[in-house]
Amino acid sequence: xxNIYLEARKGKGETLEEVKxxxxxxxxxxxxxxxxxxxxSAVSGAANTTADVFRAGVRCLGLAEDSIAASSFFLMIxxxxxxxxxxxxxxxxxxxxxxxxxxxxxxxxxxxxxTGEIPRVAMLSFxxxxxxxxxxxxxxxxxxxxxxxxxxxLIIDGELQFDAAxxxxxxxxxxxxxxxxxxxxxxxxxxxxxxxxGYKITERIGKARALGPLLQGLSKPWLDLSxxxxxxxxxxxxxxxxxxxxR
Numbered sequence: 001x002x003n004i005y006l007e008a009r010k011g012k013g014e015t016l017e018e019v020k021x022x023x024x025x026x027x028x029x030x031x032x033x034x035x036x037x038x039x040x041s042a043v044s045g046a047a048n049t050t051a052d053v054f055r056a057g058v059r060c061l062g063l064a065e066d067s068i069a070a071s072s073f074f075l076m077i078x079x080x081x082x083x084x085x086x087x088x089x090x091x092x093x094x095x096x097x098x099x100x101x102x103x104x105x106x107x108x109x110x111x112x113x114x115t116g117e118i119p120r121v122a123m124l125s126f127x128x129x130x131x132x133x134x135x136x137x138x139x140x141x142x143x144x145x146x147x148x149x150x151x152x153x154l155i156i157d158g159e160l161q162f163d164a165a166x167x168x169x170x171x172x173x174x175x176x177x178x179x180x181x182x183x184x185x186x187x188x189x190x191x192x193x194x195x196x197x198g199y200k201i202t203e204r205i206g207k208a209r210a211l212g213p214l215l216q217g218l219s220k221p222w223l224d225l226s227x228x229x230x231x232x233x234x235x236x237x238x239x240x241x242x243x244x245x246x247r
Contacts, residue, residue: 001036002019004036005019005023005032005059008062009059026044027044027056028056028059028060030042031056031057034220035060035061035219035220040242041220041221041238041241041242041244041245043225043237043238043241044056044222044223044225045223045224045225045229046227046229046234047227050091053222054215057218058070058218061218063219064218067102067216067217067218069102069103069217070091070215070217070218071091071092071095071099071102071106071107071216072088072090072092072212072216073085073086073088073089073107073110073111073212073213073214074086074087074089074212075114075211075212076202076209076210076211078206078208079206079207079208082185083114083115084186084202084208085108085110085119085186085187086187086189086195086198086199086202087103087106087186087187087188087189087216088103088189088192089195089198089212089213090213090224091192091215092192093192094192097143098143100123100139100140100143100188100190101143101144101150103216103217104121104147104156106216106217107119107121107186107188107216108121110214110216110244113244113246114243114244115185118155119154120156120183121155121156121180121184121188122156122160122164122165122184122187122188123140123141123147123156123157123158123159123160123188124140124161124162124165124188124189124190125137125158125159125160125190126161127159127161128159128160128175129174129177131161137159140158141159143158144156144157144159155180156179157175157179157180160178160180162187162198165182166182166184166187167182168183169182214237221241221245223237223244225237
């Protein structure tokens with residue numbers, strides 16, 4: 001595994017002895033097992049930070065062919081058992097429009113893989129369909145245009161405030177012509193500030209169960225857990241990894 005790792009990272013200035021020591025850790029050994037097909041997916045994070053897990057995934061696995069950046073998503077299981085996907089709430093602080101489009105496409109695909117539901121995607125902002133003007137809104141609508149070009153069949157709209165994306169009565173008033181009628185199940189946040197705050201409010205006040213951050217955009221399913229995870233969390237995220245490994 002050390003030799004394979006070195007070959008893939010030529011020119012990075014690492015020595016064989018350094019890499020042998022690195023690969024001797026469970027985190028990197030597991031990532032190399034995944035890279036070489038010894039396992040279908042891998043779950044880590046119970047004893048490592050998200051930054052360390054992410055770094056091992058990028059170094060050992062690399063990005064998926066159609067991704068420009070690694071990112072993350074959360075599955076939010078509401079008290080009524082509805083399942084929502086939130087992205088990115090755990091990794092990319094201020095994505096470019098291109099990165100935001102990439103996050104959107106990956107999160108939509110993963111929502112379908114894990115729930116079987118057709119994704120209905122809302123690109124969130126503090127504005128709904130031109131109710132305000134600001135460069136940060138232009139950033140979201142630029143990402144929306146990129147998504148529509150790459151995935152023209154995706155049911156998606158923006159920019160939308162959260163209530164216009166989630167509450168049908170509000171959607172009817174604020175965005176009557178939108179394809180999203182207050183029935184979005186995939187919510188794309190414009191930056192990590194909004195995403196991290198949003199998922200924690202949903203979890204703590206809305207009493208949702210938050211599963212994640214689940215890494216996406218890598219060549220194989222390499223998933224992260226909180227260091228405070230329970231046995232049930234490990235089992236659930238392992239099951240998610242196996243579902244994501246299916247083509």
